Amino acid sequence: MSSFAVNRKSANKGTGLKPGVWNFEEFSFSDAVFGSASVEYRCEARKLRNDEIAEGDVSRPYELEISEPSVVELKVFDDDGAEIKLEALDRKVLGALVLDAFEAIKDDVMDFEIGLL
Numbered sequence: 001m002s003s004f005a006v007n008r009k010s011a012n013k014g015t016g017l018k019p020g021v022w023n024f025e026e027f028s029f030s031d032a033v034f035g036s037a038s039v040e041y042r043c044e045a046r047k048l049r050n051d052e053i054a055e056g057d058v059s060r061p062y063e064l065e066i067s068e069p070s071v072v073e074l075k076v077f078d079d080d081g082a083e084i085k086l087e088a089l090d091r092k093v094l095g096a097l098v099l100d101a102f103e104a105i106k107d108d109v110m111d112f113e114i115g116l117l
Contacts, residue, residue, distance in 0.1 A: 012101040016112035019043060022102060029094055035076035037098040041069040043113050064113055069102050071095040 014024035024037045045062045
């Protein structure tokens with residue numbers, strides 16, 4: 001079972017919909033609980049100070065910073081694909097799993113924001 005959990009977590013990659021919005025169309029919350037989720041976040045470009053730029057490096061005078069992620073949509077489905085109504089505590093616990101997955105794929109989010117994905 002542990003190998004499935006590892007594969008499940010690696011499958012929770014999602015995709016960028018538009019700047020500041022990441023979507024997990026098929027999110028595996030556990031081995032038997034599936035759903036979808038969307039995360040909104042701030043992405044701001046910060047100009048690097050001269051002392052932060054490596055000597056001779058003129059190609060990246062800005063740095064993107066991703067902050068304030070929040071789950072704006074969260075759905076869980078039963079085996080027939082019908083949405084299950086969630087209690088507030090369940091929504092909070094499952095939302096934390098989504099934010100953990102978002103943190104784990106921040107490099108992909110960054111690539112999306114700079115146009116590589």
